Each structure stands twice: as structure tokens, then as C-alpha cells.
Amino acid sequence: MERPRQRAFAPPSHRGFVAACYLGAILLAVPPVLAAPGPRGAPLPAAEAAARLKARLCWDPLTATGSLERNGNALSFALGSPIALFRYTEAFVLDPPRDEGAGLAFSEAALATIEERFSQAEAARAARFSVAAILIDPGHGGKDSGAVGEHLVGGKRLRVVEKDIALKLSLRVYDALRTRFPDRRILITRSGDSYPSLEERVAMANEVSLASNEAIIYVSIHANASFNKNARGYEVWYLNPEYRRTLVDGAAAARAGEDIAPILNAMLEEEFTTESILLARHIMNGLGARIGADSPNRGVRAEEWFVVRNAKMPSVLVEAGFVTNPEEAALLANEDYLRKLAEGIYTGIVDFVGYFESMKGVPAP
Numbered sequence: 025m026e027r028p029r030q031r032a033f034a035p036p037s038h039r040g041f042v043a044a045c046y047l048g049a050i051l052l053a054v055p056p057v058l059a060a061p062g063p064r065g066a067p068l069p070a071a072e073a074a075a076r077l078k079a080r081l082c083w084d085p086l087t088a089t090g091s092l093e094r095n096g097n098a099l100s101f102a103l104g105s106p107i108a109l110f111r112y113t114e115a116f117v118l119d120p121p122r123d124e125g126a127g128l129a130f131s132e133a134a135l136a137t138i139e140e141r142f143s144q145a146e147a148a149r150a151a152r153f154s155v156a157a158i159l160i161d162p163g164h165g166g167k168d169s170g171a172v173g174e175h176l177v178g179g180k181r182l183r184v185v186e187k188d189i190a191l192k193l194s195l196r197v198y199d200a201l202r203t204r205f206p207d208r209r210i211l212i213t214r215s216g217d218s219y220p221s222l223e224e225r226v227a228m229a230n231e232v233s234l235a236s237n238e239a240i241i242y243v244s245i246h247a248n249a250s251f252n253k254n255a256r257g258y259e260v261w262y263l264n265p266e267y268r269r270t271l272v273d274g275a276a277a278a279r280a281g282e283d284i285a286p287i288l289n290a291m292l293e294e295e296f297t298t299e300s301i302l303l304a305r306h307i308m309n310g311l312g313a314r315i316g317a318d319s320p321n322r323g324v325r326a327e328e329w330f331v332v333r334n335a336k337m338p339s340v341l342v343e344a345g346f347v348t349n350p351e352e353a354a355l356l357a358n359e360d361y362l363r364k365l366a367e368g369i370y371t372g373i374v375d376f377v378g379y380f381e382s383m384k385g386v387p388a389p
């Protein structure tokens with residue numbers, strides 16, 4: 025992530041002035057005769073220019089400075105100045121905004137420069153970072169039941185099996201993600217009571233073909249067990265940063281020279297660890313918001329889980345609760361509680377995707 029640079033030029037609103045801001049879009053209703061560009065060379069009134077750019081205009085007549093904002097990118101200008109600032113840091117030249125008696129206006133040339141500036145930044149962002157795929161991995165399955173909790177609750181026998189809880193939660197998260205992100209590849213390692221091996225699950229994730237600007241995230245869903253029947257709560261695990269994976273494949277390492285491979289690995293490791301911690305935190309927040317006081321938040325933890333360790337991507341493992349605790353087992357057997365857990369995990373993933381795509385690599389304003 026690039027470090028935010030010092031803000032050299034802030035729009036009026038940041039300096040505490042009451043600035044007039046217009047949303048360009050609302051002016052799209054202007055009759056075509058008025059909205060059409062003026063005669064050759066005649067500048068376009070600022071509100072119409074903003075509408076054409078689909079940008080939000082802020083203008084402070086007191087300081088004769090203003091800004092245009094589109095998709096999170098701000099472009100700051102001053103009346104009569106050929107120098108404008110993009111995202112508070114990048115100076116560039118444009119045909120000066122002017123006022124020839126009828127208020128602030130932009131020439132066609134200035135508009136073209138501004139449009140180009142916005143488009144370039146938007147294209148760069150779109151091309152650089154996106155979560156193209158999300159792989160949901162219900163833990164265990166088939167011959168592998170995972171943890172099993174057997175209790176007597178209110179005179180009734182209660183049997184809670186990890187593989188079933190993991191599948192129910194995963195299918196809910198999977199369905200919600202597919203609805204939310206119809207254009208992304210949402211995958212699941214099993215959709216029934218089958219048993220893909222750990223190697224097969226990781227291979228499934230690593231086989232997803234991605235462009236260099238695309239990322240995949242991996243979320244493995246489990247339930248917990250402990251000899252201590254009092255243990256309860258949910259937690260999210262990520263890979264221990266001490267552990268160094270071999271991420272660079274053999275051919276790439278040979279091309280790069282053996283010496284460089286450990287460095288590349290360390291860099292990739294750092295990157296994936298950072299993203300994994302962020303993903304884990306977003307999911308914890310999502311769960312916290314939905315679960316509330318029903319079950320304790322045990323926090324984000326680091327460990328060397330196989331399924332996480334071998335995935336070349338931001339990856340976490342969610343432990344939804346303890347099947348060995350009678351109260352929690354009762355919760356995990358309850359469809360309404362599972363719905364809440366799934367909503368929490370889903371919300372965390374969606375929030376992480378938004379964060380990853382909006383913040384990563386883009387200088388903070």
C-alpha cells in the first residue's frame with residue numbers, strides 16, 4: 025500500500041469553509057438545449073461541466089477555489105490557474121477555469137483534460153485490484169465428521185457434528201455471495217457430504233486462473249472442540265507470520281535465480297499475511313455485529329493450519345463455535361443461529377472486498 029503523502033492542497037470543505045457542492049448527476053435533467061456544449065470556444069458553466077463529467081462540484085467563491093470529485097478521486101482547481109491538483113498530490117496543467125462575468129466556467133479543452141485524468145485513475149484502479157474469486161471451504165465431510173458434540177439438553181439428546189454445521193454455514197455464505205457478486209467466481213470445495221482431501225481443497229483454490237490484477241480469497245469454515253466443556257465462542261485464524269511458505273513455483277525460482285526465491289517468498293508472505301489478517305478482522309467484526317452476546321468473541325488468532333498454510337492467497341479459517349459446550353451446541357443446532365453466523369461471515373467478506381478494492385494501491389486522500 026502506498027503511504028498517504030502530505031496533502032498539499034485541500035478543497036475548501038476541508039478547510040472549514042462552507043462550500044457550495046452540487047451533484048452533477050441531478051443536473052442531467054437540464055433540457056438538452058441548455059445542457060449542450062456552448063458555441064465553439066465558449067466555456068461551459070461549472071454546474072453543466074460537472075453534470076457532463078458526472079462529478080460532484082464544490083466551489084468556494086470566497087477563495088475562488090474548488091474541486092470536482094468522481095468515484096473517490098478529487099481534482100482541485102483555482103480560478104484562473106493553469107495548475108490543478110489530482111488526489112491532492114499530483115499537479116497537472118489544464119486550460120484555466122475562468123469567470124467572464126457569468127460565473128465559474130470550464131473550456132472544452134479543460135473538460136477533456138479533466139475527463140482524461142478521472143478515466144485514467146479509474147481504469148488503473150479497475151485494472152490493478154479486484155477480488156475475482158472467493159472460495160468457501162466447508163471443513164471435513166464424508167468419512168471425516170470433524171468434531172462431534174453429544175449432550176443431554178433438557179432431557180433431550182443433542183448430537184452436533186462439525187461437518188454438517190460447516191456445510192450449512194458454507195452453503196448460506198456461498199449463496200449470499202453469489203447473489204451479491206454475480207460477476208465474480210464464487211466457489212465451494214464441497215456442496216454435499218463428500219470428502220475432498222486437504223490437498224485437493226488447496227489445489228482447487230490454487231487452480232483458479234487469475235489475471236495478474238486479480239485476487240482470490242479463501243475462507244475455510246469449521247466448528248471447534250475442546251476437552252474443556254466450558255470453552256465456547258467463535259474465532260478466526262490466519263497463518264502465523266513466522267511460517268514461511270514456498271509460494272514461488274520452481275520454474276519461476278529457476279528463472280529468477282535461487283538466491284532471489286526466498287526474498288520473493290518473504291515478500292509474498294508478508295503481502296498475504298497482511299491481507300489475511302485484514303480478512304480475519306473483517307469477518308470477526310461481521311460476526312460480532314450479528315452474534316452480539318450470544319457467544320463470546322475469542323479474537324483473531326495465528327496458526328499453521330494446513331488448509332491455510334498451502335493456499336497462495338489471503339486465507340482464513342473460521343471456527344464458528346464449540347460443539348463440546350452444551351449451550352453452544354444447542355445454538356449450533358439452531359437454524360436461526362446458523363443464519364446469524366452465516367450473515368456475519370458474509371458481511372465480513374463483503375466488507376473486506378470493498379476495503380481491498382477501494383484502498384489497496386490507491387493513495388489515501
Ligand SMILES: [Zn+2]
Nearest residue numbers: 163170246247
Ligand atoms: Zn475442523
